Amino acid sequence: MLALLQRDLRLALRAGGGFGLGLAFFLILATLVPLAVGPQPDLLAPIAPGILWLGALLACLLSLDRLWALDAEDGSLDLLATAPVPLEGAASVKALAHWVTTGLPLTLIAAPLSLLLFLPGQALPWLALSLAIGTPALSWIGTFGAALTVGLKRGSLLLSLLVLPLYIPTLVFGAEVVRRGAEGLDASTPLALMGGVTLGCVALLPFATAAALRVNLR
Template identity: 85%
Template sequence: MIALLLRDLRLAIRAGGGFGLGLAFFLILATLVPLAVGPQPDLLAPIAPGILWLGALLACLLSLDRIFALDLDDGSLDLLATAPLPLEGVAATKALAHWLTTGLPLAIAGPALSLLLFMPAPAVPWLGLSLLLGTPALSWIGTFGAALTVGLRRGSLLLSLLVLPLYIPTLVFGAEVVRRGAEGLSPATPLALLAGITLGCIGLLPFATAAALRINLK
């Protein structure tokens, strides 16, 4: 699993489909919103949690179609299916590699980019924590969607339609954590729900992803 993880990390960085692409999109979105709405703090501050979480969601979505596509093109996906490592382990490793190259950089950069949207200072730590807890769910759900659409023509469009509805609970609870933090309220409830979604995805989706891969490889 470690060798597969390191391989996927190298491929993501070399192919430009992980760290650079998602982070650049996140930065562009955080920069363009103040230009479109206007640089007024009273306008930007209330919508900052939703904008940043939506940006993180879309940034994660950009590279999902590459999770299994490169392996399918060079034939290594068939080798992984017959390797001693179970497909469930392959799916979990792929999702972890996607999160390390996309979700984790977004969680690190999010608090800094929140300054562009005049987010209140008390909400900034909650933004970083919510992204850290919530973005793994985006990667695990996205990996499941990528397994369902691997090998399909125009699969990236279908992938977006499949995973976006599944992203909604994570988006809602993640933005709610930041909003409550900005207003001085306790974010414990949405934070617990966000963590529960992530843990559920990590525990269950590798099995669903492996089943989808087995169907598509037959």
Template identity: 85%
Template sequence: MTALLLRDLRLAIRAGGGFGLGLAFFLILATLVPLAVGPQPTLLGPIAPGILWLGALLACLLSLDRIFALDLEDGSLDLIATAPLPLEGVATIKALTHWLTTGLPLTIIAPALGLLLFLPSSATLWLVIALLIGTPALSWLGTFGAALTVGLKRGSLLLSLLVLPLYIPTLVFGAEVVRRGAEGLPTATPLALLGGITLGCIALLPFATAAALRVNLR
């Protein structure tokens, strides 16, 4: 599993579909929003949590179609499917790789982009915590969607349509954590729900992803 993880990390970085693309999109979004609505702290501050979470969501979405597509193109996916490592383990490694190259870098850079959107300083720590807990769910859900659409023509469009509705609960609770943190309100309830979604995805989706891969590789 370690060898597969290191291999996928190298491929993600070399192929340019990893953190570079996601970070660039995240930065562009955080820069364009103030230009579009005006650089007014009273206007941007209240909507900053939603904008930052939406940017993280869309940035994660950009590289989902490459999770299995590169392996399918060069025949590696067939070899991986017949390897001793169960497909559930392969699905977990793929999702972890996506999070390490997309979700984790977005979490690290988010506080700096929060300054561009006049995010209250009291909400910065909650932003990092919410992204750190919530972004793994985006990667695991995205890996499941990528397995469903692997090998399909125009699969990236279908993938977006499948995954975006599944992202909504994570987006809602993640933004709510940051909003409550900015206003000094209790964050335990949305944070617990966000963590529950992530734990559920990590526990259940590798089996669903493996089942989808088996169907598509027949």
């Protein structure tokens, strides 16, 4: 499992992994929104939680189409299906590698970029906490969606259509956590709900991902 994780991390950091692409997209979005709306704190501060979470969601989406495609192209997927490691474990490792190379960097860079959107300082810990708890759900859901479309040509659009509706609960709860934190309100309820979504994804989606891969390998 550790060797598989190291391999997936190396693949994610090379061409096709989208490691730098996601960060660049997040940076561009946080820069362009003030230019489009206007550098006015009273306009940017209320929409900053939603913009930041939407940027993180779309940045995670950029690299999903290559998650299983590289393994399918070089025959590694067939080897994974017959390896001693359960396919469910391989799916979890793949999702973890995607989170380490995409979700974790976004969590670390979100606080500095939020200053461009005039997010109140009291909301910064809630922003980091919500991204740390919520982005794993994005990676696990994305890994499942990528498994459904691994054998399809031009499956990127279909992948987006499949994954984006499943991202909605995490997006809503994550933005609500940051909004309540910015207003000084109690954010424990949406944070707990988002944590429940993440735990459910981590527990259940590896089995669904493995089942989708077995169907595509037949």
